[in-house]
Amino acid sequence: MTQALECQILVIGGGSTGAGVAWDAALRGFQVILADRGDLATGTTGRFHGLLHSGGRYVVRDPGGARECAQENVILRRVATAAIEDTGGLFVTTPIDDPDYADRFLAACPEAEVAVEEISPGEAVRREPRLNPKIRRAFSVADGSIDSWKLVWSCAQGAEQLGARILPYHPVTALVRDGDRVVGARLHDLRRDQDVEVRAQCVVNAAGAWSGQVAQLAGCEVGVRPGKGVMVAVNHRLAHSVVNRCHLTGDGDIVVPSHSVSVIGTTDTPVEDPDDIEPTREEVAAMMEAADVLLPGFSQSRALRVWSGARPLLPKAAAAGADDRAISRSHTVLRHSERDGVAGFVTIAGGKLTTFRLMAKDTVDAVCGELGVERACTTAETPLPGSADHHYYRLPDHQEEFEHGRADDPIVCECELVSRSELLAAARRHPKATLDDLRRQLRVGMGPCQGGFCAFRTTGILHHEGAYDRAEANAGLRAFVQERWKGQRPVLWGQQLRQARLDEWILQGVLDVEHLPT
Numbered sequence: 001m002t003q004a005l006e007c008q009i010l011v012i013g014g015g016s017t018g019a020g021v022a023w024d025a026a027l028r029g030f031q032v033i034l035a036d037r038g039d040l041a042t043g044t045t046g047r048f049h050g051l052l053h054s055g056g057r058y059v060v061r062d063p064g065g066a067r068e069c070a071q072e073n074v075i076l077r078r079v080a081t082a083a084i085e086d087t088g089g090l091f092v093t094t095p096i097d098d099p100d101y102a103d104r105f106l107a108a109c110p111e112a113e114v115a116v117e118e119i120s121p122g123e124a125v126r127r128e129p130r131l132n133p134k135i136r137r138a139f140s141v142a143d144g145s146i147d148s149w150k151l152v153w154s155c156a157q158g159a160e161q162l163g164a165r166i167l168p169y170h171p172v173t174a175l176v177r178d179g180d181r182v183v184g185a186r187l188h189d190l191r192r193d194q195d196v197e198v199r200a201q202c203v204v205n206a207a208g209a210w211s212g213q214v215a216q217l218a219g220c221e222v223g224v225r226p227g228k229g230v231m232v233a234v235n236h237r238l239a240h241s242v243v244n245r246c247h248l249t250g251d252g253d254i255v256v257p258s259h260s261v262s263v264i265g266t267t268d269t270p271v272e273d274p275d276d277i278e279p280t281r282e283e284v285a286a287m288m289e290a291a292d293v294l295l296p297g298f299s300q301s302r303a304l305r306v307w308s309g310a311r312p313l314l315p316k317a318a319a320a321g322a323d324d325r326a327i328s329r330s331h332t333v334l335r336h337s338e339r340d341g342v343a344g345f346v347t348i349a350g351g352k353l354t355t356f357r358l359m360a361k362d363t364v365d366a367v368c369g370e371l372g373v374e375r376a377c378t379t380a381e382t383p384l385p386g387s388a389d390h391h392y393y394r395l396p397d398h399q400e401e402f403e404h405g406r407a408d409d410p411i412v413c414e415c416e417l418v419s420r421s422e423l424l425a426a427a428r429r430h431p432k433a434t435l436d437d438l439r440r441q442l443r444v445g446m447g448p449c450q451g452g453f454c455a456f457r458t459t460g461i462l463h464h465e466g467a468y469d470r471a472e473a474n475a476g477l478r479a480f481v482q483e484r485w486k487g488q489r490p491v492l493w494g495q496q497l498r499q500a501r502l503d504e505w506i507l508q509g510v511l512d513v514e515h516l517p518t
């Protein structure tokens with residue numbers, strides 16, 4: 001039987017953009033439904049680099065995009081504080097960088113409102129002892145590290161508290177048109193294996209790199225060009241702050257500290273299909289080598305995992321075949337009523353995670369236009385759930401919390417310090433969550449062992465406590481291990497190869513995970 005739902009605004013896509021739109025629209029008093037084909041933030045948003053841009057990376061090539069980042073950086077520090085680690089950032093001129101670029105960079109910053117301070121190379125090395133000691137110039141900026149999962153969940157939670165419905169695992173399979181108007185969509189509830197028909201006054205296409213595919217469901221063309229980017233996480237934080245090369249942006253020129261790891265990235269290669277973005281060994285090797293110019297010895301550190309994401313680039317004036325890095329990182333809102341004669345349908349494309357709030361504001365403004373109403377945006381002044389006290393995330397806080405008062409709470413994941421009580425609380429909050437969904441909530445399985453020690457413990461506890469029956473537990477464990485393995489394959493050397501062998505002995509040799517009955 002088909003389930004029928006109704007709302008004013010249906011948002012397709014639960015990445016940062018869609019979640020931002022849902023939060024903004026709910027704050028403006030609209031009835032909202034948000035649907036994603038998977039869990040929230042499992043598209044590009046959950047596969048990005050982790051940088052809260054200061055604007056510095058675009059200041060020379062794309063000053064408009066840089067200004068947007070700089071302005072949103074200030075706003076997000078106010079309203080999304082809990083998702084941000086205030087690491088600060090450095091741009092440094094390494095021995096292989098054009099020394100003249102530093103002058104262009106410094107001159108362009110004030111123009112784009114990017115706060116910058118030149119510091120001596122000695123001061124930069126004092127702040128970041130692993131930095132290449134041969135750097136010639138250094139600039140301090142307001143880069144930060146941002147947790148996209150926390151950001152998206154807080155938007156979804158905030159929207160839900162205002163009455164929105166959040167529907168993960170609900171792919172949109174068709175858009176319903178009544179003449180020249182989109183009036184809703186057909187979804188499929190993957191967990192219940194049931195169709196859902198949603199009637200909406202306006203449908204927002206926030207499907208990122210997939211927005212071209214979604215637009216086609218309404219008979220509209222959106223020329224999104226997915227750009228693949230590869231990132232590698234290494235054990236430990238090799239820098240306290242974000243470290244960038246001061247040059248026209250290129251591959252492997254930025255290291256972002258994120259939780260307990262450092263992430264080097266990224267590449268930018270046009271691809272046809274945003275689901276076909278498997279990283280290669282060559283890309284990983286190039287990333288690791290490139291990082292040595294910034295932080296000598298980086299390539300010798302223990303690589304834990306590699307992943308890739310697809311940028312939702314929308315070339316505007318960019319010539320066909322132009323370098324993807326030349327495409328503006330700014331965003332575009334398409335009102336299909338004006339562009340294609342299809343009313344009740346709005347697409348948001350392009351942009352950055354750092355500018356998600358502004359993207360959402362512009363989108364909901366366009367929706368207001370479609371619906372013929374005026375309602376002001378308040379997301380710049382309204383803290384997201386969890387950010388009202390304006391405390392930045394700090395890595396030591398979690399460790400400290402763990403050391404005090406958790407002595408009798410067994411640890412489930414040693415690498416990421418996840419306790420049994422935290423696991424059970426998360427499972428209670430998300431009763432239908434898979435192990436992978438819980439990984440994103442708790443970071444369980446994301447450390448050096450990549451689930452070797454914690455995956456079977458987690459599964460066992462959840463089965464014992466009744467969250468999973470036997471078949472679900474076995475199938476869930478196998479899927480989880482498979483997913484972790486995918487990200488390790490291109491980095492199997494040295495310590496991580498030893499770890500993978502040990503994991504294999506535990507999971508296959510002792511537990512025979514591959515042949516568990518399901």
Ligand SMILES: Cc1cc2nc3c(=O)[nH]c(=O)nc-3n(C[C@H](O)[C@H](O)[C@H](O)COP(=O)(O)OP(=O)(O)OC[C@H]3O[C@@H](n4cnc5c(N)ncnc54)[C@H](O)[C@@H]3O)c2cc1C
Nearest residue numbers: 013015016017037043044045048049051172208229353354
């Ligand atoms: C390699 C890389 C590194 C990056 N690093 C940074 C960075 O450090 N800082 C920064 O600010 N930005 C960064 N970006 C850009 C940023 O990550 C993206 O712009 C942003 O996350 C896009 O969010 P989104 O919500 O538009 O798209 P997505 O997160 O991809 O969300 C789209 C959603 O639509 C869903 N969807 C697709 N089809 C359907 C359907 N038929 N039905 C229902 N749902 C559907 C998908 O499952 C997905 O969850 C990076 C991008 C890449 C690729």
